[in-house]
Structures are given as structure tokens and as C-alpha cells.
Amino acid sequence: MPIYEYICEDCKEHFEKIVINKQQEISCPKCSSRKATIQLSVFATAGKGGFSGGGGGCCGGGCGCH
Numbered sequence: 001m002p003i004y005e006y007i008c009e010d011c012k013e014h015f016e017k018i019v020i021n022k023q024q025e026i027s028c029p030k031c032s033s034r035k036a037t038i039q040l041s042v043f044a045t046a047g048k049g050g051f052s053g054g055g056g057g058c059c060g061g062g063c064g065c066h
């Protein structure tokens with residue numbers, strides 16, 4: 001199933017939706033706005049749960065976030 005990323009134009013919430021029918025209405029989970037803009041960076045979802053899934057070593061400690 002295709003998962004698309006959206007950004008709400010009202011509250012700038014970034015969310016993902018599984019889109020079964022492209023005609024379906026997308027509403028923001030945060031503010032229920034229907035003015036969500038689709039993001040075409042499909043591959044952004046691929047990294048989720050893989051590299052940073054565990055917790056702990058985000059990047060080997062070289063990023064200064066620890």
C-alpha cells in the first residue's frame with residue numbers, strides 16, 4: 001500500500017497516510033484541516049525504524065546530539 005507524506009498548511013504538522021484511493025480526503029490528525037500538501041519525497045519513509053529505530057546510538061556519536 002502506498003504511504004504518502006503530508007504537511008498540514010494550517011499547523012505545519014507532518015504526517016503520513018496510507019492512501020487507498022487518491023480521491024480520499026486527507027485531514028490533518030492534529031487540527032483536522034483539509035489543507036494538507038502532499039510531499040513527494042517517498043523515500044523519506046524508508047529510513048524509518050531502520051537506522052534510528054532502537055534508541056541510543058543515533059549516528060555513532062559524531063553528531064553532537066549526546
Ligand SMILES: [Zn+2]
Nearest residue numbers: 008011028031
Ligand atoms: Zn494541522
